[in-house]
Amino acid sequence: MFINKVFMLLFILMIAPSIYAKQVYPGFVNPESAVQGQNGDIFVTEIGEFGKDGDGKIKKINSKGEVSDFAIGLNDPKGIILYEGKLYATDKDLIVKINMNGEWEVFSGTMAFPKVPVFLNDIDVTPAGKFYITDSGNLKNGGMIFIMDMTGNVELLMDENSHPAIKAPNGILPLDESRFLMVDFATGELFEGHQKKMTLKKLIGGLGGGDGIVMLKDSVLISDWKNGVLYEYKDGQVKTLNHRFEAAADIAPTFDKKSIIVPDMKAGTVTIIDIYK
């Protein structure tokens, strides 16, 4: 019986794609998302207490691994992206812009949105400066996808009325100036959307509480907040990677695109992992 279990474990280890945790940074309070700049600095959004205003932060992990407060006084910041030397983050019901000295301002306020934002979550941007922003609604339905331009103007792209498959959009990743990937937190379904054609096509389901999306080489990696795992989606197939988290939130590529950064919201850690092919 014991031998059988050992063989089973060895078998699981052999078939599961192997990944390696390079570095783990502890001490974060509900970290949600991260982005790495060219000089190696990693910026991590920290929600603090959920629903409590003013205790949200952006923390910086520098290239020596030292962690410090970078921007303070936010509410519940989530998705973060770096574009042309500025950070942009969702913060509950608005978008903030953060300069490299840590000073921040509201870039798109609640009133700039054509429909009242409820739970702004991920943000990403195309090379031309078109921002995609998800709103996860009440985490079951009511979600929306917005487009924001460099002037801070926001338009509604899709919601449940226009596209009934949309429930609680979470991770979003532009593929080019028109196409994007989106994972829904409520249904665990991954979609490919087209901004100009206004189409949304389901690629695959079964991704639990889908949170972040990263593309490394020809693989799409998706984090599952509810089950604490990462999936690799490639050639129409999904594999579960063997590293376990408590609540893998919004993942991001490192600047060199060789590793990914995984904020674990419940464990309060930020982990850098290599993906071995």
Ligand SMILES: [Ca+2]
């Ligand atoms: Ca908070």
Ligand SMILES: [Ca+2]
């Ligand atoms: Ca997220």
